[in-house]
Amino acid sequence: MGKLSIDDIKPGMKLEKDVQERSGRVLLRAGTEITERHLNIFRTWGVAEVDIESMSREEVAAQAAREVDPEAMLAAEAYLDPLFTRTDQDHAAIRELKRVCVLRHIRKNKHKSGVV
Amino acid sequence: MTEARDLINGTLDIPSLPMIFTRIDEAVNNPRSSLADIGRIISEDSSLTARLLKIVNSALYSFPNKIETISRAVTVVGTQQLRDLALATSVMKLFRGIPPDLIDMEAFWRHSIACDIAARVLAALKREANIERFFVAGILHDIGRLVLCIKNPDWMRAALGRCHASGELLYAVENEELGFDHAAVGRVLLESWKLPASLVETVACHHNPEAARRFPVEAANVHLADIIAHAMQLGSSGERLVPTLSSVAWERTGVADGQLAAAIEQVDRQYLEAVEWMAPKGSV
Numbered sequence: 001m002g003k004l005s006i007d008d009i010k011p012g013m014k015l016e017k018d019v020q021e022r023s024g025r026v027l028l029r030a031g032t033e034i035t036e037r038h039l040n041i042f043r044t045w046g047v048a049e050v051d052i053e054s055m056s057r058e059e060v061a062a063q064a065a066r067e068v069d070p071e072a073m074l075a076a077e078a079y080l081d082p083l084f085t086r087t088d089q090d091h092a093a094i095r096e097l098k099r100v101c102v103l104r105h106i107r108k109n110k111h112k113s114g115v116v
Numbered sequence: 117m118t119e120a121r122d123l124i125n126g127t128l129d130i131p132s133l134p135m136i137f138t139r140i141d142e143a144v145n146n147p148r149s150s151l152a153d154i155g156r157i158i159s160e161d162s163s164l165t166a167r168l169l170k171i172v173n174s175a176l177y178s179f180p181n182k183i184e185t186i187s188r189a190v191t192v193v194g195t196q197q198l199r200d201l202a203l204a205t206s207v208m209k210l211f212r213g214i215p216p217d218l219i220d221m222e223a224f225w226r227h228s229i230a231c232d233i234a235a236r237v238l239a240a241l242k243r244e245a246n247i248e249r250f251f252v253a254g255i256l257h258d259i260g261r262l263v264l265c266i267k268n269p270d271w272m273r274a275a276l277g278r279c280h281a282s283g284e285l286l287y288a289v290e291n292e293e294l295g296f297d298h299a300a301v302g303r304v305l306l307e308s309w310k311l312p313a314s315l316v317e318t319v320a321c322h323h324n325p326e327a328a329r330r331f332p333v334e335a336a337n338v339h340l341a342d343i344i345a346h347a348m349q350l351g352s353s354g355e356r357l358v359p360t361l362s363s364v365a366w367e368r369t370g371v372a373d374g375q376l377a378a379a380i381e382q383v384d385r386q387y388l389e390a391v392e393w394m395a396p397k398g399s400v
Contacts, residue, residue: 020289086285087360094361096373100380101347 003049006042011035012063055116068106076105081116119261120300123267124308130263131210133309137202138169144199153197155187157192158202167205168198176233177388203311211262218265218272221352226351228255229390230383234341237382242370252311253318253338258353260319261302264290265354276354287323287354299323325365336365348380350387 004013011034019028019042028038031053042050055063063079065073080101085093124130139157143149159165165186172189183189190198206224232254265272266374274294279286290297303320314331321328321335322342328335339362345351346358371379 008383013383059171082283083349083356083358086288086357087281087343088363089364091361091366093373093376096376097344097347097380104348104380104384 004052014053018054019050072106076102085090120162120296120304122306144195151190155190158186200252212344223352227353230350231341233386234344237379257322260298263301336368340364
């Protein structure tokens with residue numbers, strides 16, 4: 001995936017390369033799964049960008065799902081399910097379309113209730 | 117049982133295309149007419165001029181500079197595209213007097229615009245040339261349903277009620293009860309208006325894209341765009357459910373499922389502004 005700004009990194013992403021501070025000392029090894037604590041360390045040592053391993057679509061999807069309140073997820077699925085009854089839900093494209101629409105629905109509802 | 121053709125040829129009036137469109141079309145197809153000629157014809161109709169300038173200055177085109185005149189629009193947008201835009205906006209003005217309990221016209225055009233935007237976004241994903249050729253197909257894909265509403269409002273009211281109760285797809289009920297669906301009616305209408313074969317087939321096959329012989333990719337594109345517009349619940353064509361995806365058409369679009377999220381984000385971004393320009397509240 002390449003370089004990402006510290007601000008765009010989410011806990012759970014993996015380092016593709018070692019992270020070094022300016023003098024060359026290694027702060028964190030490649031392959032480490034980044035946690036909130038690591039992000040603080042990067043900020044302390046002035047590391048602005050790190051190399052992140054690319055994720056498969058399943059990993060990205062799983063990550064997006066983890067960030068969503070499970071109750072909101074269930075409610076959005078219950079709302080959208082009837083819409084998709086007449087199309088093949090085993091088709092990969094329909095599954096993806098539905099997944100994206102569920103997340104979109106949750107996002108829209110959040111905006112409506114003013115909690116961004 | 118009547119056929120789609122009889123519905124169009126029947127006694128009730130189906131609107132014909134405005135003269136101005138026919139004149140623009142003739143000028144565009146006439147190698148001897150100049151850009152200035154085409155601009156002059158459009159300028160005769162001030163309301164058409166205003167609508168076209170709105171659209172070419174909208175997010176659909178996002179030109180860096182404001183286009184102030186039709187002659188400039190003809191140069192920048194091109195004659196064929198401007199003709200297509202004139203067609204889309206003329207048709208949107210044509211259908212009036214449909215009982216609002218059957219179809220909310222504002223919602224109908226919103227669905228059409230959403231499908232149109234989705235069709236362009238999909239085409240752009242694949243870096244198709246001339247993505248504007250999808251414009252009219254998206255806007256007009258459900259036009260046959262308006263004809264059904266005008267010709268047979270009682271039947272349509274019953275069909276909507278049946279779908280509401282049973283959770284069936286409206287176009288499936290159309291096919292079952294009438295022997296044809298709104299897409300077939302759209303074909304007959306567009307043929308009677310002498311519109312290009314690519315447009316006719318794309319509209320005719322948007323629920324049955326496998327039947328498209330001459331323009332399979334265009335038909336598949338609008339088929340998928342319609343499904344996306346339904347899944348996003350932008351506007352309403354009377355159909356309340358997401359239509360069935362044809363896996364053959366899906367393969368033909370060449371879109372990867374991983375691209376859908378980005379496509380939907382783009383449709384959301386373009387939709388609001390497009391609707392504001394083309395079908396603002398209370399305009400239809």
